[in-house]
Amino acid sequence: xxxxxxxxxxxxxxxxxxxxxxxxxxxxxxxxxxxxxxxxxxxxxxxxxxxxxxxxxxxxxxxxxxxxxxxxxxxxxxxxxxxxxxxxxxxxxxxxxxxxxxxxxxxxxxxxxxxxxxxxxxxxxxxxxxxxxxxxxxxxxxxxxxxxxxxxxxxxxxxxxxxxxxxxxxxxxxxxxxxxxxxxxxxxxxxxxxxxxxxxxxxxxxxxxxxxxxxxxxxxxxxxxxxxxxxxxxxxxxxxxxxxxxxxxxxxxxxxxxxxxxxxxxxxxxxxxxxxxxxxxxxxxxxxxxxxxxxxxxxxxx
Numbered sequence: 001x002x003x004x005x006x007x008x009x010x011x012x013x014x015x016x017x018x019x020x021x022x023x024x025x026x027x028x029x030x031x032x033x034x035x036x037x038x039x040x041x042x043x044x045x046x047x048x049x050x051x052x053x054x055x056x057x058x059x060x061x062x063x064x065x066x067x068x069x070x071x072x073x074x075x076x077x078x079x080x081x082x083x084x085x086x087x088x089x090x091x092x093x094x095x096x097x098x099x100x101x102x103x104x105x106x107x108x109x110x111x112x113x114x115x116x117x118x119x120x121x122x123x124x125x126x127x128x129x130x131x132x133x134x135x136x137x138x139x140x141x142x143x144x145x146x147x148x149x150x151x152x153x154x155x156x157x158x159x160x161x162x163x164x165x166x167x168x169x170x171x172x173x174x175x176x177x178x179x180x181x182x183x184x185x186x187x188x189x190x191x192x193x194x195x196x197x198x199x200x201x202x203x204x205x206x207x208x209x210x211x212x213x214x215x216x217x218x219x220x221x222x223x224x225x226x227x228x229x230x231x232x233x234x235x236x237x238x239x240x241x242x243x244x245x246x247x248x249x250x251x252x253x254x255x256x257x258x259x260x261x262x263x264x265x266x267x268x269x270x271x272x273x274x275x276x277x278x279x280x281x282x283x284x285x286x287x288x289x290x291x292x293x294x295x296x297x298x299x300x301x302x
Contacts, residue, residue: 035264056150063141
């Protein structure tokens, strides 16, 4: 019959835990220091002698301003959102691929050595959020964030201008024909209502004629607003998407200090765990009952 351990024998006191740490203090301290020294050498010393390890990155934030359609026009174009159309277009992997092919901004080398390497650059930029497009707190503004090698800084502005121009051209092709058609229709209807209004003034002032004239006048005012708003929009229209001011640049030296701290603490906890594991193994070896129980469990598991 297997002996049952008393509850107080199963309880682990803080003194027992502290005793284990004291017993294996050399393993914990020396092991942690060894990992810390190795991490320091890898992160701070070797990069000075091996240029390939000294990879610095930049985080660059851009603000892209989008135009807004007049409120009177929106219902006629299915509430077309220039802002969200631009964001969705720039997030299209094919668009990113086209611009990356020209500037190769997410890689150290000038051009990808193969198609697979090029595709990996694109996927890596998406997965690691090296290219982020999102709405900005500023109205009608898009925030674009780039994380690129420091050597590619000189291409960043051209990269953004290119993608903004492509986006603007896409919206121009997609939206402006509808705007032009809407303007032509509004002008045609205004002209028709204008002629109809003149003939009604010459006709008898019957109740039905008055009602018809009132409806015509209301429609005329609506289309007059649309026509005037479109003409005003076109007079100010330049590009649907354009870059604002200078970019905001943050130097990121590969996060070496953070990596060093993480590596040191990770090593400490690993060696503490190892100390408790070694202590448990030693206790099991010295406990005949525990050994027999483990042997029985092993045999039963075959």
